[in-house]
Amino acid sequence: MKPFDFKQPATLEQALTLWHPGAAWLGGGTNLVDLMKIGVARPDTVIDITRIPGLSEIDLADDGSARIGALVKNSDLADHPGFAARFPMVAEALLSGASGQLRNAATLGGNLMQAPRCPWFQLPESACNRRNPGSGCDARQVGGLALIGASEGCSAIHPSDLCVPLLALDAVVEVAGPDGHREVPFATLHRLPGEHPETATTLAPGELIVALRLPAGAARFAGHAAYLKVRERTSFAFALTSAAAALELRDGRITAARLALGGIAPKPWRVPEAEALLIGQPPGAEVFARAAAHALEGADPAARKNWRRLLAIRTAQKALHMAALGTPETLPALPGSVFRSPAQEVSHA
Amino acid sequence: MPEIAQPFRFGSNAGQPVTRRDGIAKVTGAAAFAADTAPAGLLHALCAPAAIARGRVTHLDIARAESHPGVVRVLTPANRPFLEGDPAEKPTMFSFRIEVLQDDSVRYAGQPIAMVLAETPEAAAEGVRLLNPQYAAETPRVTLDEEAAYPVEPGGFGRPAATLHGDIEAAHGAATRALDVTYTTAPQYHNAMETHAVVAEWTGDRLHLALPSQALAMSCAAYAWFFGIPVENVTLSSPYLGGGFGSKAIPTGPQVLAILAARVLGRPVKLMLPRAQMFGPTGHRGATRQRLRLGIDDDFALTALDHDSLSETSSFDDFHEPAANASQGLYAAQALRSTHRGVRLDVGTPGPMRAPGEASGSAALECAMDEMAEQAGLDPLAFRLLNYAETEPGTGRPYSSKALRDCYRLGAERFGWAHRPLTPRQMRDAEGMLVGWGMGTALFPAPMFQAQARATLNPDGTALVETAAADMGQGAWTALAQIAADALGLPLEKVTFHSGHSSLPDGGVAGGSGHTATAGGALHAAGTDVIRQLAEIATADPASPLHGAGNARVAARDGQLFLVDDETRAEAFEAILARHGGQSLTGGGSAARPPEDAQRHAMSSHGAVFAEVKVDPELCQVRVTRLVGAFAAGRIINPRLADSQLYGGMIWGIGMALHEEAHHDPRTGRVLNADLAGYHVPVNADVTGLEVLTVHEEDPHVNILGIKGVGEIGVTGTVGAIGNAIWHATGKRIRRFPIRIEDLLAE
Numbered sequence A: 001m002k003p004f005d006f007k008q009p010a011t012l013e014q015a016l017t018l019w020h021p022g023a024a025w026l027g028g029g030t031n032l033v034d035l036m037k038i039g040v041a042r043p044d045t046v047i048d049i050t051r052i053p054g055l056s057e058i059d060l061a062d063d064g065s066a067r068i069g070a071l072v073k074n075s076d077l078a079d080h081p082g083f084a085a086r087f088p089m090v091a092e093a094l095l096s097g098a099s100g101q102l103r104n105a106a107t108l109g110g111n112l113m114q115a116p117r118c119p120w121f122q123l124p125e126s127a128c129n130r131r132n133p134g135s136g137c138d139a140r141q142v143g144g145l146a147l148i149g150a151s152e153g154c155s156a157i158h159p160s161d162l163c164v165p166l167l168a169l170d171a172v173v174e175v176a177g178p179d180g181h182r183e184v185p186f187a188t189l190h191r192l193p194g195e196h197p198e199t200a201t202t203l204a205p206g207e208l209i210v211a212l213r214l215p216a217g218a219a220r221f222a223g224h225a226a227y228l229k230v231r232e233r234t235s236f237a238f239a240l241t242s243a244a245a246a247l248e249l250r251d252g253r254i255t256a257a258r259l260a261l262g263g264i265a266p267k268p269w270r271v272p273e274a275e276a277l278l279i280g281q282p283p284g285a286e287v288f289a290r291a292a293a294h295a296l297e298g299a300d301p302a303a304r305k306n307w308r309r310l311l312a313i314r315t316a317q318k319a320l321h322m323a324a325l326g327t328p329e330t331l332p333a334l335p336g337s338v339f340r341s342p343a344q345e346v347s348h349a
Numbered sequence B: 001m002p003e004i005a006q007p008f009r010f011g012s013n014a015g016q017p018v019t020r021r022d023g024i025a026k027v028t029g030a031a032a033f034a035a036d037t038a039p040a041g042l043l044h045a046l047c048a049p050a051a052i053a054r055g056r057v058t059h060l061d062i063a064r065a066e067s068h069p070g071v072v073r074v075l076t077p078a079n080r081p082f083l084e085g086d087p088a089e090k091p092t093m094f095s096f097r098i099e100v101l102q103d104d105s106v107r108y109a110g111q112p113i114a115m116v117l118a119e120t121p122e123a124a125a126e127g128v129r130l131l132n133p134q135y136a137a138e139t140p141r142v143t144l145d146e147e148a149a150y151p152v153e154p155g156g157f158g159r160p161a162a163t164l165h166g167d168i169e170a171a172h173g174a175a176t177r178a179l180d181v182t183y184t185t186a187p188q189y190h191n192a193m194e195t196h197a198v199v200a201e202w203t204g205d206r207l208h209l210a211l212p213s214q215a216l217a218m219s220c221a222a223y224a225w226f227f228g229i230p231v232e233n234v235t236l237s238s239p240y241l242g243g244g245f246g247s248k249a250i251p252t253g254p255q256v257l258a259i260l261a262a263r264v265l266g267r268p269v270k271l272m273l274p275r276a277q278m279f280g281p282t283g284h285r286g287a288t289r290q291r292l293r294l295g296i297d298d299d300f301a302l303t304a305l306d307h308d309s310l311s312e313t314s315s316f317d318d319f320h321e322p323a324a325n326a327s328q329g330l331y332a333a334q335a336l337r338s339t340h341r342g343v344r345l346d347v348g349t350p351g352p353m354r355a356p357g358e359a360s361g362s363a364a365l366e367c368a369m370d371e372m373a374e375q376a377g378l379d380p381l382a383f384r385l386l387n388y389a390e391t392e393p394g395t396g397r398p399y400s401s402k403a404l405r406d407c408y409r410l411g412a413e414r415f416g417w418a419h420r421p422l423t424p425r426q427m428r429d430a431e432g433m434l435v436g437w438g439m440g441t442a443l444f445p446a447p448m449f450q451a452q453a454r455a456t457l458n459p460d461g462t463a464l465v466e467t468a469a470a471d472m473g474q475g476a477w478t479a480l481a482q483i484a485a486d487a488l489g490l491p492l493e494k495v496t497f498h499s500g501h502s503s504l505p506d507g508g509v510a511g512g513s514g515h516t517a518t519a520g521g522a523l524h525a526a527g528t529d530v531i532r533q534l535a536e537i538a539t540a541d542p543a544s545p546l547h548g549a550g551n552a553r554v555a556a557r558d559g560q561l562f563l564v565d566d567e568t569r570a571e572a573f574e575a576i577l578a579r580h581g582g583q584s585l586t587g588g589g590s591a592a593r594p595p596e597d598a599q600r601h602a603m604s605s606h607g608a609v610f611a612e613v614k615v616d617p618e619l620c621q622v623r624v625t626r627l628v629g630a631f632a633a634g635r636i637i638n639p640r641l642a643d644s645q646l647y648g649g650m651i652w653g654i655g656m657a658l659h660e661e662a663h664h665d666p667r668t669g670r671v672l673n674a675d676l677a678g679y680h681v682p683v684n685a686d687v688t689g690l691e692v693l694t695v696h697e698e699d700p701h702v703n704i705l706g707i708k709g710v711g712e713i714g715v716t717g718t719v720g721a722i723g724n725a726i727w728h729a730t731g732k733r734i735r736r737f738p739i740r741i742e743d744l745l746a747e
């Protein structure tokens, strides 16, 4: 491991002044430290931000909105009863990610900023434009990874579960930097790789996430929201595909709809036109199928035949279906899973 | 009438569900594993792994690595010190050629191409990175299609036998119904929790090793050979292993290099492989492609069973997953053939991995049997019963014991198999999930190796028993002590057990599911020897109530000798020894199976596994919701530990059926998922409704203790049962393992 300086600033101001090119923020370290060990991240200074006061609060406002500090642990947020009741699919997405131990260590800010899991990104000797601009992309030999939103230079998939419902719910990211504070709408936080895969987010160098806000309007989906995550292993695996679906239903019709997809693109994916197809319709298999298919419309031609495209469509469709059925009273034992109640009676056809 | 529970025997330690004697030490962290050893002056070693699978290393920036603070030395093929044992040769029968920087060629990804020695692990890691290797790479061969297959010459370690009984072609041709199917299994890597490690320290030409080993004496012999020293000069300490699964019986290149570094640098050296380096030099289960041809006659009797397995090995050594072996000795086929073919790939040499051969072979065989039953319109269990082998197929040898029929019956009852509809896609749960039921037969041979043991009875009535056995977590510390205590007629608390160190009598190999039988047999013999001596003393001693009795009438129980036909005549061990100068008594014993015994009977553990899966009809996600395994494995020494082994095997089966697979980068040949985030084995949430039944089985032939083995059999049967259940749920026959969403999603 490359030797590095370790700083533990006591205030936000100190942290911001300590930063320089080559420095890295350290949250829970569950991603950064792994990347340092395998030689993918090589900071000369590690700035541990977890001593900064005031970044660990969960505030639920009376208007239905919420503000969450960047240092709140993934498990603390998911297990916060008021938060989970208001934003069930966010809680479900959090609990479907990683493992209990990791969620206990991982911070909100770190989750938003986690690196992709592309195998070639994680193998320092291989060609990767994201890690080493201009070196090429070894993922292209398997036809690329992302189904949608990839570029010639990079097709790495954004791995976060949490970010999928946050995108669907129009979250806002509060950022502090050398030039003061600003707000970043969630949809513009992550970048598509384009010509510059090395720049994964729109944060400027030296900027730090301090909090995340969920707008008041997000809470109206509490009764009809679902996060669904598909994978081979029942838990502790990244998504093959995932979807966050939220509906507002009045008099048997959909009056508002949100749909975002994970596991398929370089950033969490949302297609407002797909949501628009649902408005004014009664919930049903057919309209869900149409919206889900529309969400994948932009898929790269090469991905048309990819089985994951079909799976993504079905995932979105099923998430909408689950949302329409209504949010379960309590978080299911297996969050984000279709196997919500494992001990079901078997009936013979 | 077989019984599910072991009969309770008064005074017996064996048969009791004693908790692990090392359990507290393990959960409190007091148990010191090899890499916990930290002698003064320790240096840390790390291998630089090849990033390509085939070619040559053309450059290493040694100067840069050596100038990094803390780096002490870089070993490369250019300066690698002399090694007495030629790495192209093999030190013992059970070993492989290893890579110890003998030249600049790269033969598989992850092969050590240099070793950095440093004052800290971090400095060693940075030194490795700074080497920045350059290669002349060639196109790697990493899949079974990439090379021409060659017939595997049978015989010896890693070269499975071929068998032929009857005229297979004629039988298959004449069959009423015939099947010809091909199944594949994926490459798997052992991935024990504890990665391979060594702490090596030399004093003169004496070598001290802390090294997790499944075979202590064999390892000592191998390391002595590599370093040209007498075997007595090697001491090896291996009290605990964090799992082995077959990969820790055999010396590996990185470990030999670390020991070599310790010798040339004159300082103790520690190496603990990073997880990613467990995908290369430490063995794996090779991929297989198996063709099965089955034929049945009008009465549904198997007329032909032809099993051919194509498997990978490395470009420089041979170990072929003996998959087709699984078809020998299980079903009463009139004509039976098993053949193996190999391809040479640019991968590390495969090796034995939990249920080598039987695991992959049984997966394919049990699915093929299911397909044959389907064709015949028969219930899969009924079809197996119609082809039940009363004697070993082909040879006609009797089985030493075989309670498989009871396993079928009890397992099926417990599972509710009778309610299974014959045709697929007939069952759903309340949430609309497709439900399917499948089964498979489990089989694993019951071999024995060789072991010695020593037992000492102390004047205070306690005892010390000793053998260099290996506890990989399976419970040898406990089960072996139970056997020894019984042989000595002592309660378990009075017996101290020393194990896991090469200074003790050779405890043999923890492998082949034969460790309890073998090391246990030796301990039994040693304990019995002590009691025989004690009985001679007592019966010759006029002051003893046993005086004058022939020693054949004397038995030991609960710290006393007594007369079998008059239990009032008894005397405590202490009393006997006190009159005999207050000295301790020492006895020795050994165990091995006489070749005549091995000839006379076929010896195997058997079982039946029943699986229920649920499959989401749209997303095609599979979940194993119930597994019931019924096993007959001879005498069960410790039901808690045995169940745990069987559970573990069945869980392994879930992983093999649905998760475990190493993916190679087509361009470089590297394993792309060389960490536990990417290489998946089941997690708790994948394991619901697991049930094990052990069927009582008395086996007077297998060995004196009647023990078979439970370590590996749980994998067999399970994989096929899950594949069959997936068919039953969905109507889709997927002929590759692991079975993935992708396969089930395909129209």
Ligand SMILES: Cc1cc2nc3c(=O)[nH]c(=O)nc-3n(C[C@H](O)[C@H](O)[C@H](O)COP(=O)(O)OP(=O)(O)OC[C@H]3O[C@@H](n4cnc5c(N)ncnc54)[C@H](O)[C@@H]3O)c2cc1C
Pocket: A024, A025, A026, A027, A028, A029, A030, A031, A032, A033, A034, A049, A070, A074, A096, A097, A098, A099, A102, A105, A106, A107, A108, A109, A110, A111, A112, A113, A114, A115, A159, A160, A161, A162, A207, A208, A209, A210, A236, A237, A238, A239, B676, B677
């Ligand atoms: C084995 C494994 C399995 C996993 N599975 C999943 C999964 O299924 N689903 C899923 O969503 N995630 C998964 N994860 C990822 C996990 O969620 C992230 O590692 C975690 O959320 C990162 O949080 P952290 O606080 O530990 O971040 P760190 O490791 O501390 O930081 C990660 C990155 O964010 C930057 N950073 C941290 N805090 C801030 C801040 N406040 N402002 C700006 N930048 C910041 C760091 O500089 C670094 O670049 C898995 C991780 C592992 C190791």
